[in-house]
Each structure stands twice: as structure tokens, then as C-alpha cells.
Amino acid sequence: MLNVPDNRYNYLMEIKNYKKEFIYSYSLGAFPTIELIKHKKEYIIDIYIHSSFKNEEVLSFIKENINKDKIKYNDKLINKLSPKENCFVIGIFNKYDTNLDKNKNHILLDNPANMGNLGTIIRSSLGFDILNLAIIKPGVDIFDPKVIRASMEAIFSINFKYFSSLEEYKSAYKEHEINAFMLQTNNTLDSFKFTNNLHTLTFGNEATGLDKKYLDNNSIIIKHSKNIDSLNITNAVSIALYEFRKQIKNN
């Protein structure tokens, strides 16, 4: 872990592209930075604004919510951190831990490998009101700016936690019924009846799917034609979220 040195100026001058080892990360762009301020203000180190940025609504929102001494102007730094598309506002924040809510439904991803997919799943998950995400390691780094970007800022509104193994997750959330989405079962989603239990909708790695240790009577398959090998993972998750919400709404 890199530490933030006492001398902040030097620390910021050294900032380059994000690395997993950093104890801080970046919200790149006005929209993610607004959501960062709304939901995780306490972790903000600094907000950088480009001198050419003139959106008054955003500027007043930042000024009303962030202490003056944390608002900085440094075009060179912003240009350095920007992805391809220009961004004019950057938030620098300490990475944080969250806990999952024991009384809510969860999503569990076993070793997600693609940052864009993880972000997109977080966005859909928030869209269908599942706000607790468990990740079985390894799995990509949820704080990578690419994940934040793909989540369309949703990441700042959800709880997430990494676990070393399925067993560790299970022993922490004994009440949850694990619904493993996998091809090796005959329970099709369109005939499956979700009970009143707490549920953990569970999905595997993009390339390998879920290990057969997940297979039990609560496993579910989303049937598709034989003309494709599998559904895209983010599509499979959203279909599951849609059907799940449809059913529990009526429970």
C-alpha cells in the first residue's frame, strides 16, 4: 500500500494512472464526482476542476458541499489523469470498506474478470434495488476508475465486500439462499419460484462460469438456444434481476 505523504503537494504531483495498490482512487468526470460527493463525501481527499470548466450548476454543487481548501485547480494534473474523452472534474478519494446488509438480498460474483462487466452489473443491480454485492476473490479491483466509469457512478450507492471463498461468505450470511446461475441445472429461470427467503443471486467468471460445488436445488439456468454458447454475463445478470424483482414484488 502506498501511503499519502504528509506533504500533499508532492503527493499530488506524483499522481499518475491508477494502480490497484493505491489507497486512493479517482472519480474521472463531473457525474461520477457528483455521486461521490453525494454518497461518500467523507472519503474525499481533493476535488480538481479544470480551468475551462464552466458548468455553473456543477460548480455550485461542488462549492456548497466541499470545503474550499479541498477544491483545487491544476489543468496539467487533470489532463494527465483523463481517459480518452476529456474530463474536467476529478475527485480523489480514499478507498473505503463497506459491509453487506444481512437483511437484504445480495448479488454474488465469483471472480469477475472484466472491469466493464463489473461496472455494468453494479449499475443494473442498483437499477433493480439490490444494493449489496459480494465478490469472491480474486476478481478485478472494484475501485479501478474503469469500473467506476462503467458503473455510471452507481458504485458509490452500493455496499460491497470481497471474500476469500464461498465458505467465508456463507458463514457470514447463513440465512441467505444461494441461487447459483449455471448451465448444469434443470431449474429454468422462467419456471423457478423464488421463496420469501433472503436470496443471493450468484454468477461465475466470464470464461469459466461457476464451479460445480455451487450446484444444488436452488441453482437456476437461463435457457437460451443452442446457437450460442452462453449469454453475455451482464445480460444474464440483468435478466435474473428483472425476473427476481418481478416475483418478489408480488410476494
Add this chain to the structure above:
Amino acid sequence: MLNVPDNRYNYLMEIKNYKKEFIYSYSLGAFPTIELIKHKKEYIIDIYIHSSFKNEEVLSFIKENINKDKIKYNDKLINKLSPKENCFVIGIFNKYDTNLDKNKNHILLDNPANMGNLGTIIRSSLGFDILNLAIIKPGVDIFDPKVIRASMEAIFSINFKYFSSLEEYKSAYKEHEINAFMLQTNNTLDSFKFTNNLHTLTFGNEATGLDKKYLDNNSIIIKHSKNIDSLNITNAVSIALYEFRKQIKNN
């Protein structure tokens, strides 16, 4: 449009990255090339195989299906055309036209802007047995190798056609009921009843959605929480495909 010159050798030596103006395109990799051979063999110009490629199953499949004089070895050319990940087999094929089946359900995309999204939608569409795709122009180029790649080869199994306008599409397929997925309606997908009509599941551009001219009694909204602005387009399409198939299966 570039023409394929009579002198094929020169023509191939000039091949660089794909451009929309080309009259041919590439299947980059063994899997897409196998699907190209299975479904669109008549359009193949040449198949290039890297000298280090030793998968006997794939090699025999190619040799059984493709005339010897169309199988070429040119590592330099393959390296030139390869995307980041190495690929060892490349198909070069003439772009082709297809017609939509008047008696089947369709998907319609109005000006899709992202190649990865278009490919992913084609894959899901094939997975849920909708094999006819209409695209309202402009919209990205369906033959771009990025689309082919994202479709996981599904592109060679579907029919597609570009239209200049919604009106042009409608006058060609008068029997189809257009179900426009948009936020401006109160018909929610989870309460919508698909009739026995032929249907056209219709989706807008990633940034702008569908114009309000699409709004009518057959429009549908996929409800999501206020915490997100919209669902990812490929996720919205798969949810729609899932619910649609679930219902028409029981009709």
C-alpha cells in the same frame, strides 16, 4: 467502395485495418472463421492460417470445407490484421446483403452507435431465437470486425437489413406490431401482454433513446429504480428478449 483488383496478390498485400468503405471484411480468429464457413461459405474470398496454428480439428474442418486454392499462409498479413489478442486464423469475405423474414419476429435498432453493443445484442438475439435484425441508419457498420467479435460469431447466423427511416421499415413490414422500448410510456414490461401478432422489439440509440414519434399503445417501459438514469442498452434488450420469449412460448 473499393474494388477487389484482378491481381489478388497485390490486393492482399495492401490489406490493412478494416475500413467501412471496403467491400470485404474479416473474421479474426478461428471461431468466427468456422462460423463464417458454416453459414456464409459462398462469400469467402480467402482463409489465412498462421504457420504456428496446429489445432487439428479446426484445420481439418477448414480443409474439408474450403477449396485448397483459397487457403493461404501468410504470417505477416495475419499479424498485421490481428487485434491485441493473437489470432491465428483469418477469413476474408465479401460483404453480403440479407433480407428479413416477413413471417418472423424482428429486432429493430434505431441508430445504434457502439460496435460492442451491437455485437452483444446480436448474440443475445440469436440466443433467444430472434434471427431478423433491422437497423435504422446511420448506425454503426455491422461488418466491422469489432461487431463480429462482440457478436461471438452470431452475426453469421442472422438476417439484417439497414433502412433509411422507420417509415421505410414499416412500409416493408406492415404486419409487424412495433413495440418501442422507451421511458415515456406507462406500459411496464412485467405487466405487458404480447399478442399473437408478429412483433418488432425496438430500441433506440445509447445516448438519445427513441424519438417520441415511436410512442403509441404498444410501447413498453422496463421499470428501474430512480437511482440510475437508464439500463445499459444490451441489458435492456436481453430483458425484453427474455420476457418476450417466455410469453410467446406459452401463446
